[in-house]
Amino acid sequence: MTLTFAQLNLREELLAALQNQGYSTPTPIQAQAIGPALKGRDILGLAQTGTGKTAAFSLPLLHMLAEGERPGRAPRALVLAPTRELAMQILESLRAYGKKLKLHTVLVVGGTSQERQVNDLKRGVDIVIATPGRLEDLQQQRLIDLRHVKHFVLDEADRMLDIGFHPAIKRIAASLPKERQTLFFSATMPAQVADLAKSLLEHPVRIEVTPESTPVERIAQQVIMVPGGEKRQVLVDLLAQPDFSRTIVFSRTKHGADKIARILTRAGMKVGVMHGRKSQNARQAALGDFERGKLAVLVATDIAARGIDVDDISHVVNFDLPHEPETYVHRIGRTARAGKNGIAISLCDNGEDKKLLQQIEKLTRLKLAVGQRPPACGFVVTSGSAQMDDEPRSEQRPRRSQGQKSSRPQNKNKSKDVPGSDSKPAKRQSWQKRKRIALGKGQPEPR
Numbered sequence: 185m186t187l188t189f190a191q192l193n194l195r196e197e198l199l200a201a202l203q204n205q206g207y208s209t210p211t212p213i214q215a216q217a218i219g220p221a222l223k224g225r226d227i228l229g230l231a232q233t234g235t236g237k238t239a240a241f242s243l244p245l246l247h248m249l250a251e252g253e254r255p256g257r258a259p260r261a262l263v264l265a266p267t268r269e270l271a272m273q274i275l276e277s278l279r280a281y282g283k284k285l286k287l288h289t290v291l292v293v294g295g296t297s298q299e300r301q302v303n304d305l306k307r308g309v310d311i312v313i314a315t316p317g318r319l320e321d322l323q324q325q326r327l328i329d330l331r332h333v334k335h336f337v338l339d340e341a342d343r344m345l346d347i348g349f350h351p352a353i354k355r356i357a358a359s360l361p362k363e364r365q366t367l368f369f370s371a372t373m374p375a376q377v378a379d380l381a382k383s384l385l386e387h388p389v390r391i392e393v394t395p396e397s398t399p400v401e402r403i404a405q406q407v408i409m410v411p412g413g414e415k416r417q418v419l420v421d422l423l424a425q426p427d428f429s430r431t432i433v434f435s436r437t438k439h440g441a442d443k444i445a446r447i448l449t450r451a452g453m454k455v456g457v458m459h460g461r462k463s464q465n466a467r468q469a470a471l472g473d474f475e476r477g478k479l480a481v482l483v484a485t486d487i488a489a490r491g492i493d494v495d496d497i498s499h500v501v502n503f504d505l506p507h508e509p510e511t512y513v514h515r516i517g518r519t520a521r522a523g524k525n526g527i528a529i530s531l532c533d534n535g536e537d538k539k540l541l542q543q544i545e546k547l548t549r550l551k552l553a554v555g556q557r558p559p560a561c562g563f564v565v566t567s568g569s570a571q572m573d574d575e576p577r578s579e580q581r582p583r584r585s586q587g588q589k590s591s592r593p594q595n596k597n598k599s600k601d602v603p604g605s606d607s608k609p610a611k612r613q614s615w616q617k618r619k620r621i622a623l624g625k626g627q628p629e630p631r
């Protein structure tokens with residue numbers, strides 16, 4: 185028999201909020217975590233985004249806080265998240281589920297006014313949702329008092345460690361009361377995360393769930409073998425295909441993501457970029473435009489992509505392979521959400537990527553199908569593009585959009601091999617202007 189939320193003994197206000205959200209039954213992680221959490225047990229939850237893990241810790245947290253006494257103005261619960269985006273999503277969930285409870289939540293994250301956050305804290309708060317950087321800033325300035333924290337939630341612990349928050353988490357945890365409940369969630373459990381869990385949890389209830397159906401089942405995965413220097417061309421050719429309606433391109437580095445976005449923009453595509461060096465507003469705007477379909481492509485690094493829950497992503501393209509094989513599973517899980525199918529394509533060179541591919545295949549126990557290079561779309565990424573930050577180069581528009589000859593083909597021999605390379609840029613830009621763009625100077629961030 186399927187468990188209901190009411191059977192989990194949640195307060196009426198929470199049940200009403202869940203009904204309001206249209207949630208009829210708990211997801212597997214909710215069904216398994218809420219009961220023990222309400223009893224005060226520590227939880228070790230192995231769950232990705234999309235499994236309902238936010239509600240799995242938010243509901244018991246809200247319930248326990250509503251039942252408990254308020255010690256004063258200091259927070260009784262601390263939720264740590266790796267990124268501002270995720271922290272904001274958690275805040276929204278807590279506020280939605282706790283709408284009818286008189287509990288106060290405050291977001292403590294970087295990129296926005298510290299003063300406002302401090303003022304909010306002074307007014308009295310039950311739950312602080314924080315990223316480690318800003319939280320430690322406030323701790324150092326003695327602007328936040330964590331001595332009354334009874335519930336500590338660590339979300340996406342693996343991502344925290346990827347970002348380098350291990351020492352910060354250790355320090356923050358050490359500053360909390362020893363008598364507390366800890367709810368620890370991670371999509372993956374590499375050794376370092378397991379060690380951290382061990383150091384923070386006491387006799388935890390271990391819960392492991394896979395998303396509704398594991399990505400491998402509904403995602404057609406493919407690898408295209410391509411020398412590193414030709415990846416940009418293959419990427420442009422791939423994305424020019426009409427079925428790539430909403431695509432995330434992953435890059436290992438921020439710099440790489442920017443470069444990819446510039447080339448795709450030049451190829452006439454509507455592209456947004458998300459990485460850790462972008463401002464909070466730019467990241468939110470890019471994500472919003474991608475969600476609304478204004479952008480066909482989002483180029484992202486792993487850090488920024490965490491928690492992206494956008495429907496109907498048709499393709500995930502790995503421009504390069506991640507160092508952690510678990511991250512691959514997370515990346516491709518951006519597609520095939522909400523029961524849909526998806527396609528994941530990885531561009532793999534013969535060097536580092538190939539070794540990483542072996543690790544991924546070992547982890548997923550799946551030999552990835554080797555796909556063919558896509559047909560040339562006509563837009564030529566010349567060899568000069570590889571050094572686009574340093575030198576001018578020419579790229580030509582697809583034949584279908586332009587018929588005139590280019591006056592500045594930079595690498596004639598190379599261009600000859602590629603269909604459509606005799607066309608010219610749709611909008612001719614001066615050499616200097618293109619150089620400026622390549623240097624990231626004359627153009628607003630692509631969105």
Ligand code: AMP
Pocket residue numbers: 206207208209210211214232233234235236237238239493
């Ligand atoms: P999460 O894994 O917390 O990121 O949640 C993934 C998505 O599932 C979010 O859009 C939630 O709003 C939604 N969700 C969470 N719990 C339930 C539920 N019991 N029934 C239906 N949808 C849910």
